[in-house]
Amino acid sequence: xxxxxxxxELARAHLAQLNVKLTTLYxxxxxxxxxxxxxxxxxxxxxxxxxxxxxxxxxxxLREEKRGLETKLAAMSEMREKVVRLEAELEAxxxxxxxxxxxSITQTLSELRLAHAKVLEGYGAAASTLRQQEAEVxxxxxxxxxxxxxT
Numbered sequence: 001x002x003x004x005x006x007x008x009e010l011a012r013a014h015l016a017q018l019n020v021k022l023t024t025l026y027x028x029x030x031x032x033x034x035x036x037x038x039x040x041x042x043x044x045x046x047x048x049x050x051x052x053x054x055x056x057x058x059x060x061x062l063r064e065e066k067r068g069l070e071t072k073l074a075a076m077s078e079m080r081e082k083v084v085r086l087e088a089e090l091e092a093x094x095x096x097x098x099x100x101x102x103x104s105i106t107q108t109l110s111e112l113r114l115a116h117a118k119v120l121e122g123y124g125a126a127a128s129t130l131r132q133q134e135a136e137v138x139x140x141x142x143x144x145x146x147x148x149x150x151t
Contacts, residue, residue, distance in 0.1 A: 048147070055144050062137045069130040076123040083116040 002010065015022050090109060 052144060052147050055140055055147070059137060059140045059144065062133055062140065066130065066133045066137065069126055069133060073123070073126045073130060076119060076126055079119045080116075080123060083112065083119055087112055087116070 012022055090105075090112060094105065
């Protein structure tokens, strides 16, 4: 009987003559065989798989954040419409309140404009953040698809 290494070498040589490609599965190396080279390939693939799983989790988190930002954006849009409606009511009320002092109307209008500016600022910030999140999701999707094609 031949030693294991010689037996494997003889089998590989015989298979090579038959034009057969031999693929070997490897287990984690034992403490006595720390430098088992094919294990490093399996370790690299395992590390890449873990990285892809983390990317997938990141994408899911970003999608959830996107849904939250879309909800905020919808609320901001509603507030903006309300401000526009209130400003229109104020303009309509101007004609009716001839007895009201100009300073109180001016103050109310200024307050409404400040509130409107704050709403617009929040709307712009939410829209900008949403666009950034969408770009990041698209980038991670592309990266994940590229990684999946490689494996």
